[in-house]
Amino acid sequence: MLPKSDLDFIRNEMNREPNLVEQGCFLNLWSEHCSYRSSAPLLKTFTTSGENVIIGPGDDAAIVRFDEERVIAIGMESHNHPSYVDPYNGAATGVGGIVRDIVSMGARPIALMDPLYFGELKVQKNLYLFEHVIEGISNYGNCIGVPVIRGETLFHNSYSGNPLVNVVCIGLAQKDNIVTATAKSAGNKLVLIGASTGRDGLGGASFASKDLCHDSEASDRPSVQIGDPYTEKLLIEATLECISKGIVKSCRDLGAAGLAGASSEMASKGDLGVHIVANDVVQREADMTPYEILISESQERMLIEVEPEDVNTIIDIATKYDLNSSLIGNITEEKLFKVEYNNEIVAEIPIKLLTEGATIFERKASEIKHTTNYEKPDAPNNIKNSILDVLSAHTIASKKWIYSQYDHEVQIRTVAKPGDDAGVIRIGDKGLVTSCGCNPIHTYFDPYSGGYGTVIENAMNIAMKGAKGLAIVDCLNFGSPEIPEIYWQLKQAILGLGDAARDLSIPVVGGNVSLYNQSEEHNTSIIPTPSIGLVGITENLDILPNSFFVDDEDIIILIGETKDEMRGSEYYRALDAESTGKSPTVPKDISELIDGIVNLINAGLVSSSKDISNGGLATTLCEMCQLKGAKVDLSHVNSTLKFDEILFSESYGRAIITTSNPLKVKKELDSNSIPYLEIGIVCGKSLNISHFKKQVSIEIEEIQSALNSLTDYVALE
Amino acid sequence: MKIAIIQFGGSNCDMDVLHIFKDILNVNAELVWYKNKDLSGYDGVVLPGGFSYGDYLRSGAIASRTPIMDSVKKIANEGKPVLGICNGFQILTEASLLDGALMTNSYPKFICDWTYLKVENNNTIFTSRFNEGEVIKIPVAHKEGNYYNTPERLNELNNNHQVAFRYVNQKGHLTNESNPNGSVENIAGITNSKGNVLGLMPHPERAAESILGSKDGLKLFLSMVDYFSNE
Numbered sequence: 001m002l003p004k005s006d007l008d009f010i011r012n013e014m015n016r017e018p019n020l021v022e023q024g025c026f027l028n029l030w031s032e033h034c035s036y037r038s039s040a041p042l043l044k045t046f047t048t049s050g051e052n053v054i055i056g057p058g059d060d061a062a063i064v065r066f067d068e069e070r071v072i073a074i075g076m077e078s079h080n081h082p083s084y085v086d087p088y089n090g091a092a093t094g095v096g097g098i099v100r101d102i103v104s105m106g107a108r109p110i111a112l113m114d115p116l117y118f119g120e121l122k123v124q125k126n127l128y129l130f131e132h133v134i135e136g137i138s139n140y141g142n143c144i145g146v147p148v149i150r151g152e153t154l155f156h157n158s159y160s161g162n163p164l165v166n167v168v169c170i171g172l173a174q175k176d177n178i179v180t181a182t183a184k185s186a187g188n189k190l191v192l193i194g195a196s197t198g199r200d201g202l203g204g205a206s207f208a209s210k211d212l213c214h215d216s217e218a219s220d221r222p223s224v225q226i227g228d229p230y231t232e233k234l235l236i237e238a239t240l241e242c243i244s245k246g247i248v249k250s251c252r253d254l255g256a257a258g259l260a261g262a263s264s265e266m267a268s269k270g271d272l273g274v275h276i277v278a279n280d281v282v283q284r285e286a287d288m289t290p291y292e293i294l295i296s297e298s299q300e301r302m303l304i305e306v307e308p309e310d311v312n313t314i315i316d317i318a319t320k321y322d323l324n325s326s327l328i329g330n331i332t333e334e335k336l337f338k339v340e341y342n343n344e345i346v347a348e349i350p351i352k353l354l355t356e357g358a359t360i361f362e363r364k365a366s367e368i369k370h371t372t373n374y375e376k377p378d379a380p381n382n383i384k385n386s387i388l389d390v391l392s393a394h395t396i397a398s399k400k401w402i403y404s405q406y407d408h409e410v411q412i413r414t415v416a417k418p419g420d421d422a423g424v425i426r427i428g429d430k431g432l433v434t435s436c437g438c439n440p441i442h443t444y445f446d447p448y449s450g451g452y453g454t455v456i457e458n459a460m461n462i463a464m465k466g467a468k469g470l471a472i473v474d475c476l477n478f479g480s481p482e483i484p485e486i487y488w489q490l491k492q493a494i495l496g497l498g499d500a501a502r503d504l505s506i507p508v509v510g511g512n513v514s515l516y517n518q519s520e521e522h523n524t525s526i527i528p529t530p531s532i533g534l535v536g537i538t539e540n541l542d543i544l545p546n547s548f549f550v551d552d553e554d555i556i557i558l559i560g561e562t563k564d565e566m567r568g569s570e571y572y573r574a575l576d577a578e579s580t581g582k583s584p585t586v587p588k589d590i591s592e593l594i595d596g597i598v599n600l601i602n603a604g605l606v607s608s609s610k611d612i613s614n615g616g617l618a619t620t621l622c623e624m625c626q627l628k629g630a631k632v633d634l635s636h637v638n639s640t641l642k643f644d645e646i647l648f649s650e651s652y653g654r655a656i657i658t659t660s661n662p663l664k665v666k667k668e669l670d671s672n673s674i675p676y677l678e679i680g681i682v683c684g685k686s687l688n689i690s691h692f693k694k695q696v697s698i699e700i701e702e703i704q705s706a707l708n709s710l711t712d713y714v715a716l717e
Numbered sequence: 718m719k720i721a722i723i724q725f726g727g728s729n730c731d732m733d734v735l736h737i738f739k740d741i742l743n744v745n746a747e748l749v750w751y752k753n754k755d756l757s758g759y760d761g762v763v764l765p766g767g768f769s770y771g772d773y774l775r776s777g778a779i780a781s782r783t784p785i786m787d788s789v790k791k792i793a794n795e796g797k798p799v800l801g802i803c804n805g806f807q808i809l810t811e812a813s814l815l816d817g818a819l820m821t822n823s824y825p826k827f828i829c830d831w832t833y834l835k836v837e838n839n840n841t842i843f844t845s846r847f848n849e850g851e852v853i854k855i856p857v858a859h860k861e862g863n864y865y866n867t868p869e870r871l872n873e874l875n876n877n878h879q880v881a882f883r884y885v886n887q888k889g890h891l892t893n894e895s896n897p898n899g900s901v902e903n904i905a906g907i908t909n910s911k912g913n914v915l916g917l918m919p920h921p922e923r924a925a926e927s928i929l930g931s932k933d934g935l936k937l938f939l940s941m942v943d944y945f946s947n948e
Contacts, residue, residue, distance in 0.1 A: 135826075138826075138827050139827075142768070142827055142858070143727065143729075143768040143771060143772070144729070145729025145730070145767060145768075228771070229768070229771060230726070230727050230768065230770065230771025230773065231771075233726070233727050233729065233768070233771075234726050234727075320750070320752070321726065322726065403829075404826075404827075404828055404829055404830050405826050405827045405828070405829070406827075406829060407827070407829045407858040408829055409829060409856050409858060409920065409923045409929075410729055410730060410733070410766075410858065410923075411732070411733065412733045412736065412922065412923055412925075412926070412929060414929065415928055415929065417930070426928060541928055542928075715824070
């Protein structure tokens with residue numbers, strides 16, 4: 001039911017009691033999910049514009065310039081709650097939804113990225129969720145032929161009962177072909193194409209329909225939508241074919257709040273109204289009520305505005321692809337959301353009240369003061385075992401079991417394969433470089449630095465392929481905003497993200513907020529997870545560095561400063577001391593540091609490069625030893641740190657690069673005042689690390705076997 | 718010469734194959750929507766990868782019963798080249814243009830990975846540019862690629878040199894580890910007895926440009942081009 005305050009407000013604005021259909025529309029459109037009611041004031045702090053931004057937040061997806069003719073469409077979504085109730089379909093339809101957001105802009109989807117967060121796999125239910133979420137993404141993404149080129153998967157017990165399934169979709173369009181969701185003229189027709197409309201996903205944006213529809217069965221029906229990737233693939237082709245004819249005036253995917261959401265938002269954006277005839281919607285089930293027709297979240301549907309004479313062209317194209325299509329209404333001068341059913345008007349709402357009327361408000365925020373313990377845990381005697389333990393932690397280990405289930409090669413653009421720091425897909429002779437994710441544990445201990453660090457970490461990833469950030473999309477996954485401490489986390493993380501994006505001059509062009517990620521079953525609330533997707537452009541694909549050592553005798557250089565910042569590190573997690581010590585920070589001159597690395601790479605001076613993040617320097621060095629080993633001396637990294645701290649600190653703004661031309665590289669780094677240290681040489685078939693008198697030697701096979709822990713765990717389970 | 722690349726609903730490697738023929742090889746190739754049944758005027762056919770009909774019922778089963786497949790059979794019977802990649806291979810076995818069946822992978826998950834293949838027969842329209850025994854690197858991406866046939870039919874296939882490719886390790890040895898899907902005798906691709914119909918699970922179009930990791934697959938398409946120019 002609508003909260004009393006909302007109902008009073010609506011009654012007052014409409015000068016009458018809204019009927020049940022109208023109330024249901026408000027309930028769905030004014031939900032947190034659709035209206036960002038408590039996050040909007042915070043999201044306003046993002047800088048969303050820039051010279052390359054063509055369409056920022058507010059449409060189905062953002063559009064940024066790629067070159068003179070081509071643009072990139074980008075969007076990010078979460079499908080967290082559905083993925084807990086029904087992991088296979090929840091994750092699958094998460095992919096489907098964001099893909100349609102890209103298609104409705106006139107762009108062909110060319111890549112997906114999926115940041116995923118699960119509870120520890122030793123809990124049986126988590127293993128089940130993990131397996132089926134991956135299968136859902138795999139089946140849907142593979143079938144529609146869009147490669148998943150990168151992801152991130154992190155395990156932490158706060159996600160028990162709250163797996164997070166975030167998806168980024170990237171599309172490619174000709175600049176002249178972009179379509180928006182802004183309705184153009186009164187008198188134009190609305191054609192709904194795609195799947196039929198059923199009772200699945202009823203009120204996914206808000207609630208079960210029982211109270212409003214007096215339907216006793218409704219409460220038993222899942223509010224999780226069921227995906228059909230085959231229909232989605234047909235819908236992608238049909239929609240793009242319609243758009244390529246130049247007759248589509250506006251277009252919107254039917255997502256949250258169904259037809260009510262899509263039609264009212266299109267009309268409202270164009271300062272127009274809409275008249276829907278609910279009977280004309282192709283229905284999957286008998287006796288659907290107008291309310292069900294309006295808010296059904298049945299998947300794989302698209303709403304298209306055309307001039308009256310072009311209706312048949314749309315219907316012909318839909319028929320070619322064996323899709324349903326019907327003329328369901330028209331755009332009106334009168335700024336009303338009007339719905340007709342059985343020749344009666346069943347809803348008539350001032351359109352701006354429905355789409356923009358929800359009051360937004362900032363909630364109470366209370367700072368969380370974590371008790372800080374600076375007493376360091378005892379370092380284990382056997383440092384080699386510590387390294388192998390960290391490598392085999394599921395969060396650090398190779399995600400090959402996951403990404404080998406995704407068709408990451410389809411569309412023949414994938415230059416850098418999954419498992420690399422950044423995804424690289426070719427577009428013409430240039431590359432689009434992509435990264436996604438965040439560090440929730442850092443964010444938990446220090447939400448502002450965690451938010452800031454999230455942008456930096458992703459920017460470092462794409463810098464490893466010679467790209468600077470072009471645009472950010474975000475997906476802010478948090479617990480209940482009604483808890484002041486959680487609202488504070490949200491606020492701080494957003495401020496951190498926004499400041500970092502500004503410091504690197506990257507606009508935040510779109511995103512999604514997912515709140516209330518808490519579970520009664522497991523008595524958990526997630527740690528703050530401000531995940532982002534970042535894209536950039538690299539000009540020269542021929543000089544992309546590898547992410548592992550390739551040439552014997554190359555010199556290994558550590559860039560950045562390693563500090564005593566162990567809190568929340570993977571190493572301290574392994575020692576059960578994750579709350580100990582100082583949180584990782586970002587160096588002040590990070591923007592210059594990133595520019596410096598990008599310049600080195602674009603000058604063709606770098607043979608391999610890898611950013612240092614979760615698991616620290618030790619992890620990065622190990623991961624680079626796939627074909628070749630190395631000999632490394634860490635005695636002079638930081639004289640105030642112990643060996644294990646140097647190996648496992650998670651300070652931001654660091655990377656390993658190798659070069660055959662150290663003189664030139666050092667000169668460049670010196671001239672840009674970037675801190676660095678030559679630490680060793682590529683050689684042999686093992687990784688040999690020394691720190692004064694201490695020495696560790698690890699064979700490549702030992703590293704690979706530790707990194708294989710996740711695959712072994714799941715495949716053998 | 719003119720090549721038809723058949724698009725079923727759910728095909729998703731159609732544009733990739735078109736790119737190889739048109740942009741890389743400068744060969745006349747066209748996408749043909751499956752509802753256009755007429756293939757007269759084409760000198761060869763490619764059934765590209767993807768999920769025709771969403772893989773519903775069984776991979777390739779529904780597509781193999783569409784009317785356009787009668788035209789594909791006609792082309793095959795005329796001795797013109799017919800190439801089925803991945804889902805295309807599945808369709809060809811379902812249509813009985815190729816012998817055997819493709820079952821769910823032995824580890825029953827989708828697998829997308831790079832594989833090494835040994836060229837078993839370089840005396841076909843599709844393999845003339847390879848050396849016999851050559852080891853090539855081409856990726857796979859499928860959930861139903863586990864080739865099966867009876868021992869008797871396998872004997873026939875072997876005796877007739879119909880096995881075109883087998884999964885091997887980098888050194889060219891047939892091993893269990895190098896077999897991504899459990900295919901019998903590590904079979905990755907076979908031809909019909911005349912040698913003008915080839916089906917294979919690996920995607921040669923994904924290994925046709927060095928920037929993507931391998932150029933080995935291009936030789937398959939070049940072999941076809943050679944065939945047409947020598948004809």
